[in-house]
Amino acid sequence: MFEPVTIKDIAKALGLSTSTVSRALRDTYEISSATKKLVTDYAKQIGYKPNPIALSLKERRSKSIGVVVSEVANSYFSQAIDGIESIAYDKGYHVIISQTHESYEREVINVNHLASRGVDGLLVSLSSQTSDISHLKSLHEKGLPIVFFDRVADEIVTDKVIADNEKGAYNATSHLIASGYKKIAHLTSSSHLSISIERLSGYKKALSDHNIELNEAYIKYCPHGGMIYEETETAIKELLALKDKPDAIFVAGDRLSTGCLSVFKNLSVKVPDDMAIAGFSNSDVLDLFNPSLTSVRQPAYEIGQQATEMLLRLIEAKYPVEEFEKKVLDTNLFIR
Known part of the structure; x- marks a missing residue:
């Protein structure tokens, strides 16, 4: 007569409570990874198969x-x-x-x-x-x-x-360079964010591959990622106030890109006559903006x-x- 191995058998063998074994097998987060490993390794070794009917009652998943x-x-x-x-x-x-x-x-x-x-x-x-x-x-x-x-x-x-942030940033910056711009600024979110680091890296690589020297004054961080209008406006005003002001800007975010266009409009900065722009954006509204902006679209x-x-x-x-x-x-x- 075939007697399937039960949770009680595993608990007895390992000196654990049945509820601990049951939780370890369900992989719930109350159980330490060491205990889980002990239980699952032993369960595999003795060929434990959960009872599907008991399982459906025990599955306390919230789905x-x-x-x-x-x-x-x-x-x-x-x-x-x-x-x-x-x-x-x-x-x-x-x-x-x-x-x-x-x-x-x-x-x-x-x-x-x-x-x-x-x-x-x-x-x-x-x-x-x-x-x-x-x-x-x-x-x-x-x-x-x-x-x-x-x-x-x-x-x-x-x-x-x-998304391939570095490549996207590289392509957008290279597009601005190919369009004849040499003084390209970069507007991005907070410096520690993974997307900021990757996009900054793509921007720098494009400049270096086209023999354009990096100007640190052209890189501006908006710690709130464009959620605060004044933050974006201040960054743009600082760029416009530079003695050798940029002729184009690569913007590293969806919120920042649309925010940037609003700031340009309010400051009467003409695109692309006063400043060209390319950014990361998945917005379908961009086609309605006049002028619009070339954008890196993520899947x-x-x-x-x-x-x-x-x-x-x-x-x-x-x-x-x-x-x-x-x-x-x-x-x-x-x-x-």
Whole structure:
């Protein structure tokens, strides 16, 4: 007579409680990774197979995932969320969206609230103010599945999906150079953000490849990523006040690009006569702007889809996942 191995047998053999074994096998975040490994290794070794009927009763999943973005109205994020929902709803998961408005404090509150509501995992794009990620680290160490997209944290070992920011920035800057501009400024978000670092690197590489000397005075940071009009306006005014003022500007963000056009309009800066502009933007509204701007478009919808697929793989894995990847998707340059 075949007697299947039960959770009780594993608990007895390892000297653990049945609830600990059960939680370790379900990969919940209350159990330490060391205990999980001990239990799963032993379960594999003795050929433990969960009872599907008992499993469905025990599966205390909320079937929901939390999404943390800076702003839903940002065209990049709204497209990414469409991508996230297209996969999640298809697989029977609810999506709970929260906005940080580029505030670190708000990000901490949102992340902790989502975790306390028992979401099965988190999709996170960091706020421009976030440099300390201990709020995410502690949840990740407890086993809550987290996948980063767009603005990622290198210190946390998990799956990540980004656009090829460096190449996108390189192409946009090279386009301005090819159009005859030599004094190209760079307007970007906070300096520690992964996207800022990658886009700055692409900008610098394009200048260097075309033998144009880098002018540090041409690089301006907006710590709130364009959420505060005055911040963008101050940066542009400082560029215009330079003795050797720039003749073009490469802008490293969606919010910043549209903000930049508003500032130009209010300061009566004519594009491209007074200043040419190229930026990162997924906004379809750009075609209505006159003059418009050449933009680097990211595959936001696909980034959302891939990040969600990665997160669901982590959530539904029977055993702890040890292999992670960072996917880098291509950008397109829309010349207007």
